[in-house]
Amino acid sequence: MMNQKVLEISNLRIGYKRVLSLQPISLSAYRKDLICLIGRNGTGKTTLLNTLSGVIKPMGGDFNICGQPVSSIPARKKSLYVSFVPSKIDAVANMTLRNLIAIGRTPYTNIFDHQQAKDQQLIEQVIAKFSLEALADRALSDVSDGEKQKAMIARSIVQQTPLILLDEPTAFLDFFAKQQLLQELKQIANTENRCILFSCHDVEMAVEVCDKIWLIDQGKLQELSKNQFNEMNYLKTDDHKK
Amino acid sequence: MKTRSLENTVKFIVISIVWIGLVLFDLTVGTNHISLGNIVDYIFSPEQLSSSTIFTIKEFRLARVITAVVAGAALAVSGLLMQTIFRNPLAGPYVLGISNGAGLGVAIVVLGGSLWGFSRSIETSNWVILLASGVGAAAVLMLILAVSMRVKDVLSILIVGILISGVVASIVSVMQFFSNDVNVKSYVVWTMGSLDAVSFAESILLIPICLAVILILYFFSKPLNLMLLGESFALTMGVNIKMLRIIIFTGVSLLTGAVTAFCGPLGFLGLAVPHISRWIFNTSNHFVLIPSSVILGAVFLLCGDILSHVLYAGGVLPINAIISILGAPFIVWIVLKNQRTII
Known part of the structure; x- marks a missing residue:
């Protein structure tokens, strides 16, 4: 069970509106992996996340999730394999944090949408784990962006998917909330046995907690270890600033 | 969680009692005097009533009340679903231009009547009107569906809908310009909306159409709940967005088309009632909002109907005007209450 492969990308070509964003990608990711996706604006981070979450179709090639080729998973089953946390969600009137988290059970x-006792138990457990008890019955419109983000992540845990994708989860958080969130993600990956891939612009902070870095640079996505990344001196060199 | 569902049950019971009370009260309202006793007799021992009373109750009162109940429900559900699909609190059956499409169909028959060579008045040719408005609504729907197959962005569809509305309204005004004043008057009266022109047989016809469509739409509550958090999120949760859109648009067009055909374009209700339901039930869950909109839509239109008969002793005021006056304060209040949310 250890080091079980969650994501296997082979020769995947991604792009948007028929323009290829990156060179073909071949990479793998495993359970308990916390991977940070780094790259400048417009290099294709969101395109990659959107492709992996099924919002857009790949332009060629395929990827496996838990050994299943994605093209063979029917759309309605995909939510059992991947959950996606967008960088920001709109406030919906009269929707409580508990309602939002419960959405994770809909697959x-x-x-x-009848919840069984075990569904409700799981929801309450996750609410407790994220210390959201006091906020659970508050409306989305009455909580902060950070709290909404947390609830959205709790939702993806409730969904119990092996792969969790997050698009710039730290974007709307303050310095300390960012650090706390990254620590929490690391803990979730480890204790819940998930594979988590997130894009992030807080490079130094993210690299600190991650074991692996997926760097998009000059049209190419490559996997680096923390040491390799630090040796590269990414933030100081000028090559990718053009 | 348990207390929440108990609370909802109590609320449903209360609005249902209000609903039944208004149905009974509305039956007694009208030009001829019919007492509550007559209504009770009509239900349990109709042989005691004179045939003219029975005729009045059945053809005028019952027909009108059934229409109010069904039309109110249909428009409220249409408005709710439009607001969800477009993620816009201002959406309603009107915005897609479906009501206007129905209006164009009617205009072609009524205003163009002299051109086509038959000049029957609007009251005596209900079935022609029905057909015309149905075809008009369906034509606009086809256009919208064609657009929504090609366009991914829901906002673009909204804009196209508004444009179609505008174009259709302009065509109607050109037709009004060239038509004679009798036909123009009869068209304008139709646009004011009326529940009185509907016969018992027609009102009975509305029930299965609307009930079936609302029931089918109810089964899509789960994907609709997911749509609240945005289309791409719904997509990652496995919702087939194009299919859902086609089903909802078709359902809404059937509901709006049928109601508009019988009662004229009743505005505002479809916009206001979903907001009132959300406020009363304090939820965004379509499993609760669809049934509550059915009841509250009926309650709303019954109130409008009662007021339009009671306020002016000499006749019936246009129901469209009454429901707008009734609904606007609610909307203003709700908007002021939660400024930070969209739907």
Whole structure:
């Protein structure tokens, strides 16, 4: 079970509106991996996350999630494999944090969205784990962006997918909340046995907690270890600033 | 969680009681005097009533009340679903231009009547009107569906809908310009909306159409709940967005088309009632909001109908005007209450 492969990308070509964003990608990711996706604006980070989460189709090649080729997973089943946390969600009137977190169970419920006792138990457990008890019945419109973000991550945990993708989860947080969130993600990857891939512009902070870095530079996505990345002196060199 | 569902049950019981009370009260309202006793007799022992009373109750009152209940429900549900699909609190059955499409169909028949060579008045040719408005609504729907197949962005569809509305309204005003004053008057009266022109047989026809469509739409509550958090999020949760859009648009067009055909374009209700439901039930869950909109839409239109009969002793005021006056304060208040949220 250890080091089980979650994501296997082979010769995947991604792009948007028929323009290829990156050179073909071949990479793998495993359970307990916390991977930070780094790259400048417009280099294709969101395109990669959108492709992996199924929002847009790959332009060629394929990737496997838990050994299943994604093209063979029906759309409605995909939410059992990947959960996606967008960088920001709109406030929906009269939706509580608990409602939002419960959405993570919808791939498992029937057509009337009936939650069974075990679904409700799991939701309450995750609420407790994220210390959201006091906020659970507050409306989304009445909590901060950071709290909404946290609830959205709690939702993806409730969804129990092996792969969790986050698009700039730290974007709307203050310095300390960022550090706290990254620590929490690391803990989730480890204790919940998930593979987490997130894009981030707080490079130094993110590299600190991650074991692996996926760097997009000069049209190419490459995997680096923390040491390799530090040796590269990414933030100081000028090559990618053009 | 348990207390929440108990609370909702209590709320449903309360609004249902209000609903039944208004149905009974509305039956007694009208030009001829019909007492509550007559209504009770009509239900349990109709042989005690004179045939003219029975006729009045059935053809005028019952027909009108059934229409109010069904039309109110249909428009409220249409508005709710439009607001969800477009993620816009100002959406309603009007915005896609479907009501206007129905209006164009009617205009072609009524205003163009002299051109086509038949000049029957609007009251005596309900079935022609029905067909015309149905075809008009369907034509606009086809256009919108064609656009939504090609366009990914829901905002663009909204803009196209508004443009179609505008173009259709302009065509109607050109037709008004060239038409004679009798036809123009009869068209304008139709646009004011009326529940009185509907016969018992027609009102009975509305029930299965609207009930079936609302029931089918109810089964899509789960994907609709996911749509609240945005289209791309819904996509990652496995919602087939194009399919959902087509189903919802078709359902809404059927509901709006049928109601508009019988009662004229009833504005505002579809916009206001979903907000009132959200406020009363304090939820964004379509499993609760669809049934509550059904009841509250009926309650809203019944109130409008009662007021339009009671306020002016000499006749019936245009229901469209009454429901706008009734609904606007609610909307203003709700907007002021939660400024930070969208739907």
